[in-house]
Amino acid sequence: MRSHIATKGIARAPHRSLFKAMGYTDREISQPLIGIANSANELIPGHMHLDHIVKAVKSGISMAGGTPMEFSTIGVCDGIAMNHKGMHYSLASRELIADSIEVTATAHPFDAIVMVPNCDKIIPGMLMAAARLNIPAIFISGGPMLAGKHPDNKNQQIDLVTVFEAVGAVQSGKMTEQQLFAIENAACPTCGSCAGMFTANSMNCLTEAIGMALPGNGTIPEPMSERIRLAKQTGIQIMQLLDKAITPDKILTKEAFMNALVVDMALGCSTNTVLHLKALAHEAHVDIDLNLINEVSRKTPHLCSLSPGGQDRIEDLNFAGGIPAVMKELFDHAMLNTDCLTATGKTVAQNLETVVKKDQQVIRPIENPYHSEGGLAVLFGNLAKEGCVVKQSAVLDEMLQHQGPARVFDCEEDATQAIVDNQINKGDVIVIRYEGPAGGPGMREMLTPTSSIAGMGLDDTVALITDGRFSGGTKGASIGHISPEAAEGGTIAIIQENDQIKIDIPAKTIELLVSENEIADRFSRWKKPEPKIKTGYMARYAAMVSSAGNGAIFKDIL
Structure with missing residues (x-):
């Protein structure tokens, strides 16, 4: 047994003594x-x-x-x-x-x-x-x-995302703070x-x-x-x-x-x-x-x-x-x-020999799926040469193909503030950059802006793209993991306000509708920004982490 290197033999008497200090018996140690x-x-x-x-x-x-x-x-x-x-x-x-x-x-x-x-x-x-x-x-x-039960309708199940979306509803005047508080108290009824x-x-x-x-x-x-x-x-x-x-x-x-x-x-x-x-x-x-x-x-x-x-x-x-x-x-x-x-x-x-399928509404048969394709899609194009990811099963049909003007933000907080201040228009493509594994650093999840979009009723007209990532609770045309990220010189770094962005989820493409010459010219003037965190673990992490396209693992330095 592997443990014998620490428990067997005369030379391991000191080791066993320490086990016994914790109350382990000879039988347990063996x-x-x-x-x-x-x-x-x-x-x-x-x-x-x-x-x-x-x-x-x-x-x-x-x-x-x-x-x-x-x-x-x-x-x-x-x-x-x-x-x-x-x-x-x-x-x-x-x-x-x-x-x-x-x-x-x-x-x-x-x-x-x-x-x-x-x-x-x-x-x-x-x-x-x-x-x-x-x-x-x-x-x-x-x-x-x-799941929780909605305070006004016991037949309606709710969860944490309901609370995030309710915040957006309050900010847009569609819900009172008292209603939000009731949802907050009901959404997460047990641990887990x-x-x-x-x-x-x-x-x-x-x-x-x-x-x-x-x-x-x-x-x-x-x-x-x-x-x-x-x-x-x-x-x-x-x-x-x-x-x-x-x-x-x-x-x-x-x-x-x-x-x-x-x-x-x-x-x-x-x-x-x-x-x-x-x-x-x-x-x-x-x-x-x-x-x-x-x-x-x-x-x-x-x-x-x-x-x-x-x-x-x-x-x-x-x-x-x-x-x-x-x-x-x-x-x-x-x-x-x-x-x-x-x-x-x-x-x-x-x-699987004895497994029984009990409910064809919750688990539909292959012949009658919710969608003919799976839940996720990876998009490629000049805006994401190494790919980006969308939960296509949570995108409304009218947003599977979308083209609109870019609204560009260099951090999540600025984008969220613009959303709640009603500065986002129907048809816009919100761009949040410098939130990738290295640029974030840490590739932050962005449930707040995506939930605000949904809570304010914009998820059928507004897309959001980022080199950061999304909570599993996100729905809508939210496209993350854009690689290469902005901090590593990805195309997302040189998008300008009102540039046209074209998203085609069925075709698995995402494009910045700007000429290659213009992109090259913008990069000639681009400078990598200073790190957001310069000390401690996250500074080391930013220096070591690879792109989202590689799973945001540490670079192989050996």
């Missing part, structure tokens, strides 16, 4: 040591209850003959970090999480590891660490929160990851689809006891993975990534999944080209209409059979690689 990366804290609604999940995981590990050893990781709540300096640090926390788990699990050589995340950057950070360590690993999330197919739930679902978690990981709601039982089963199962020597490299294959992309398109997941799957693929030594996403999207119908693009919630998806039921529908139409090994110790085909 058993397989199973690390548990616990991201519990009192900062994030999705993480405040993870100690209860970890307690159940420990029970499962102990029942199966292992010794659980818990340690902590950090986490950032994107909703609370939104629209202020804190959001610079959110995406950047992903690398810190991956590095910290690598450090801990190498300095303390576990035989296997259980990852317990629940929210946006914590999940991919842990996935990246699992691929990097390549010891038997399995995931169990904290589960999604339940926010109740829509936002980034956290997208990543928890894709962790299940790619094979790194047991069925139910992505959709069983946080309040349900079934989640605790799943955590115990996860603790038991990590011992089986250890016994069978099933390591992440046997699960995270090119075919498994293809399966995850197919499920991503069928669900209509967050645009952030492109960043995180690219980053995970890099750690797993698998090549995922952005063009591949369009290829998969063209072949994969959009089967689920989940908030923010639709009315159904994660709890509805769970009742309909969850990710296994989605995969069963895709499996029945030969759209998945069924030989992929998963954390169950079985193949995808074996996992």
